Amino acid sequence: MKRKWILLALLFCFxxxxxxxxxxxxxxxxxxAINLPTRFxxxxxxxxxxQGKNQCAAFxxxxxxxxxxxxxxxxxxxxxxxxxxxxxxxxxxxxxxTYIQSQGFRxxxxxxxxxxxxxxxxxxxxxxxxxxxxxxxx
Numbered sequence: 001m002k003r004k005w006i007l008l009a010l011l012f013c014f015x016x017x018x019x020x021x022x023x024x025x026x027x028x029x030x031x032x033a034i035n036l037p038t039r040f041x042x043x044x045x046x047x048x049x050x051q052g053k054n055q056c057a058a059f060x061x062x063x064x065x066x067x068x069x070x071x072x073x074x075x076x077x078x079x080x081x082x083x084x085x086x087x088x089x090x091x092x093x094x095x096x097x098t099y100i101q102s103q104g105f106r107x108x109x110x111x112x113x114x115x116x117x118x119x120x121x122x123x124x125x126x127x128x129x130x131x132x133x134x135x136x137x138x
Contacts, residue, residue, distance in 0.1 A: 049074045057091035
C-alpha cells in the first residue's frame with residue numbers, strides 16, 4: 001500500500017513538472033551591457049487602456065502590437081489570447097508568446113536584472129514586456 005502511494009506521488013510530480021514545462025517558455029540567458037547611458041527616453045505614444053483584473057498580459061501585448069503599427073485593443077486581445085487559467089483568467093507567459101507569434105512576430109524571453117533591461121532598451125526599437133516576480137509570486 002505504501003509503495004502505491006509513493007508511485008502515485010511520483011506520477012503526480014511528473015505530470016505537474018511536465019505541464020509546467022509545456023506551458024512555460026524558458027528564457028534565454030541574460031545579456032550584459034558594456035556602456036549604459038545615464039539617461040534613456042522611450043518615445044512611445046500609443047495610448048492607454050483601462051484593464052480588468054488579471055488582464056495585464058493581454059493589454060501589455062496589445063500595447064506592444066500598437067508599437068509595431070498594428071491596431072490592437074487590450075479587451076479584444078484578451079478574448080483571443082490562449083493559455084488562460086480557468087476561473088482566474090490569468091494569462092500564462094506562453095499565452096503572450098503564442099499570441100505574438102500568431103500575429104507574425106518573433107518574440108523572445110530573457111531573464112536578467114535591471115541592467116539587462118536597460119541594455120535591451122538601448123539596443124534597438126524592440127518593445128519590451130517586463131514580468132517582475134519572485135518565483136510564483138508576481
